[in-house]
Amino acid sequence: MKTLLLSLFFTRPTRWGETIPPSARIASGSAVFLSLALLFYFAFSRLEYGWGWSAVFAYREKFLRGWLTTVAISTAALVLSLAVGLAAALARRSGFLPARYLARLFTETLRGTPLLVQILVFFYVVADAFGVGNRYVVGTLTLSLFAGAYIGEILRAGIENVSESQWDSARAVGLTPSQIYRYIVFPQVVRRSLPPLAGQFASLIKDSSLLSVIAVSEFTLSAQEVNAYTFSTLESYLPLALGYLVLTLPISLWSRTLEKRFHYAT
Amino acid sequence: MQLSLRGISQTFGTQRVLDEIGLEISDFHALVVIGPSGGGKSTLLRILAGLLVPDRGEMEINGRPVVFSEERLREYRRNLGTVFQSFNLFPHLTALENVTLPLEKVHGYGRKEAVAHAREVLARFRLEEHAFKRPGELSGGQQQRVAIARAVAVKPRFLLMDEPTSALDPEMTSEVLEVIETLRAEGRDLILVTHHMGFARHIGDHCVFLADGRIRASGPPGDLFLHPSDPLLQRFLSRVLRY
Numbered sequence: 001m002k003t004l005l006l007s008l009f010f011t012r013p014t015r016w017g018e019t020i021p022p023s024a025r026i027a028s029g030s031a032v033f034l035s036l037a038l039l040f041y042f043a044f045s046r047l048e049y050g051w052g053w054s055a056v057f058a059y060r061e062k063f064l065r066g067w068l069t070t071v072a073i074s075t076a077a078l079v080l081s082l083a084v085g086l087a088a089a090l091a092r093r094s095g096f097l098p099a100r101y102l103a104r105l106f107t108e109t110l111r112g113t114p115l116l117v118q119i120l121v122f123f124y125v126v127a128d129a130f131g132v133g134n135r136y137v138v139g140t141l142t143l144s145l146f147a148g149a150y151i152g153e154i155l156r157a158g159i160e161n162v163s164e165s166q167w168d169s170a171r172a173v174g175l176t177p178s179q180i181y182r183y184i185v186f187p188q189v190v191r192r193s194l195p196p197l198a199g200q201f202a203s204l205i206k207d208s209s210l211l212s213v214i215a216v217s218e219f220t221l222s223a224q225e226v227n228a229y230t231f232s233t234l235e236s237y238l239p240l241a242l243g244y245l246v247l248t249l250p251i252s253l254w255s256r257t258l259e260k261r262f263h264y265a266t
Numbered sequence: 267m268q269l270s271l272r273g274i275s276q277t278f279g280t281q282r283v284l285d286e287i288g289l290e291i292s293d294f295h296a297l298v299v300i301g302p303s304g305g306g307k308s309t310l311l312r313i314l315a316g317l318l319v320p321d322r323g324e325m326e327i328n329g330r331p332v333v334f335s336e337e338r339l340r341e342y343r344r345n346l347g348t349v350f351q352s353f354n355l356f357p358h359l360t361a362l363e364n365v366t367l368p369l370e371k372v373h374g375y376g377r378k379e380a381v382a383h384a385r386e387v388l389a390r391f392r393l394e395e396h397a398f399k400r401p402g403e404l405s406g407g408q409q410q411r412v413a414i415a416r417a418v419a420v421k422p423r424f425l426l427m428d429e430p431t432s433a434l435d436p437e438m439t440s441e442v443l444e445v446i447e448t449l450r451a452e453g454r455d456l457i458l459v460t461h462h463m464g465f466a467r468h469i470g471d472h473c474v475f476l477a478d479g480r481i482r483a484s485g486p487p488g489d490l491f492l493h494p495s496d497p498l499l500q501r502f503l504s505r506v507l508r509y
Contacts, residue, residue, distance in 0.1 A: 163353065165350065165352075165353040165354075166353070166356065168317060168350065169350065169353070169354050169355070169356070170356070171317055171340075171343065172315060172317060172343055172346070172348040172350075173343070173344075173348075173367070173368040173372060173416070173420070174340055174341075174343045174344030174368060174372040175368070175371060175372060176340065179371055179372075183367060183371060184356055187358045188356075188357065188358050191358060
């Protein structure tokens, strides 16, 4: 009896890795789920709150439009941030010193300051000075620069992890520097950087919520507005959490499988 | 082949790794470089392979001077087959792709041609069953054989090998040495850095002893091994041949 209980809740790594039997998966998994559910059930049951889902439900289309805007902005920023990150990573390795220093300054500044401030400065100061008034464009660009600073560091680490002997071998067979990047370095960088990149993309989706401060009517702003119209705070924000989770969870699961797939010895 | 080195010098920081290397050998097929670790063997081989530009000196191979500019060196490297101690292969590519990549991207083969030629070469080294494996799935000896296959596939002017067996266990070592011996028997020119003295003597028709960044002895391996005149070489041989 005791060993049965132990086997349901404990696992011991062996030399061949870990295999968790289905019974233990189900028992341990549901134990966690049930206790958390209980905790939140208790918390919510203590809440004296008049739930008013119907008022919020009337705004379902607004939610959907906001959610789709978030998806669109995130997708655009994802592509752009990759380009920004790649440029930053290459500039950091460049022999042209101004490019290298610019990339360093860019990386340190954007990673070291709050995104909120960046959004406000880029929209109200920089974009305004250049006569760009489209908040969706400015918002997406700011988000791309911000995420690009992180992605640049991920890619730089990936490039530096390609060993010196790989460069030697590639040069020895007569490849040109651009061919070495294309056929030897980047394929290895992509494989190794995909898991951290996926994590960065999940962050980017959540970070897009800050664009609400410059009145980009994405998902978060929609929820804020619905809350203002209906005074149903939880009913407005709980769907918001769910809407982000629907986007970030698949990315996180996908990065897990990638990690496993590219886990070949080098 | 013919090799001539004049005043080749290389300094790393404050350390002089190669000190005015001068060498004139004509008409050899297998040059073996021996010497203690840190004596400059690998540095010399990197210069011969066109991967490192020496601080000073001139180099001439088969009557043609080697021009030390990156552009010309790349051209020069294309026609060599270089094999390092280890980690020669690109880990994200299969054995076959490792061989076809230089054929396609450097030597202008079409995809089909490259694959056909690569499979032929792999088969010659008894590696056909491993063609679709990644380096991580191959043993150290198999990896080195694929690396040699890749080097040979481009029909190089000569082969350069830097201790190709130093990272291998004895069984894999003999499997790789066998391959090198076959290449030699086929009449392929090669320059080999090795610490297998028996093999050096067996395969080389010229031997160079490099220590402290200088060439201390040079000549047919038999002479060098049986009648070492240089005191450093005497000491080196007595050490490596003791066990």
